[in-house]
Amino acid sequence: MIDTERLVLRPYEVRDRPAILSHVADAEVMRFLVALPTEADVDAAIARQNGYQRDHGYCFWSVEERTSGAFVGVCGLKPGALGTPVEGAVEIGWRFGRDHWGCGFAREAAAATLDWGFANLPVDRIGAITILPNTRSWGLMERIGMLRDHAADFDHPILPDDSPFKRHITYWKTRS
Template identity: 50%
Template sequence: MSFRLETERLVLREWQETDSAAFHAMCNDPRVMQFLGPAMSHQDIDAALDRQRGFQRDHGYCFWAMERRGDGAFLGFCGIKPGREGTPLQGHAEIGWRLAHHAWGKGYAKEAAQACLDWGFGEFRIGDIRAMTVPGNVRSWGLMERLGMERQTELDFDHPALAPGDPLRPHIVYRKLAQQ
């Protein structure tokens, strides 16, 4: 049985081969990638999708593809996955999202992220869900705060995949506990 989580306006679902082109376009939009790093090649996209499929297979959750209900338009992704190794998220669930520019400012990220938090705390009984971003990504950490997540300054870190001096290397961490 494949995963499907629906909200009033959205569907979060497992990745399909047909998502690759829209995902590639999103990950090559400089506005979307401003705080995330360089554009992604087709090989990078394939590897990212394979990782998400692996998380879904092995853990029962991942950063799911997000589409608009009604017309099925690809909007981006949102979901929960195992926290990245070598970071303060390792050993914890990590929530994350990325939306195509045309989907910004419509409340989709909050709607999807709230559904994912509710699902993670309820269905999977996860006790601690974390998120990370760079300090300059005000839209992302602002959403974390609107979701009731709290900044964990003691967990801030330099991302191990980025070189010293890279302006995207410093990361801040937010957390929400199930009972919050």
């Protein structure tokens, strides 16, 4: 568990499922992701993240607001996606509900996640990937001290060639 001034990052619990389903049903939240997931997709994602937590000690954790206990999003670490420049590295990622945009929660959670990763994992750098139109995401990467690796821009291997999400950009944060 990671505690910040306003947030708690923790492994998924059964009580998170309804909030996650509501969160991923918002087309604006999911705008730069491949598709709106089904309930089965969400269950598989939760199981996958719980497996990362079990096997690696980290995952994309549930993020809850400390005072209310409300689910506000997900943020954490996972093994880097296969066939991408972050394969074999640790990847940071996040997604927050629209009601929580502009509150600084994503920055607070991501900075704490990077700090946790460098304090607890034997890695020299942590990566992140997104698409160029997702300015909020790569803007956050820059605000938390990540640097774009232009030489590592790539076409995501799991996406069809005609997908508007095919081309990705890569950022890294190096241990200080």
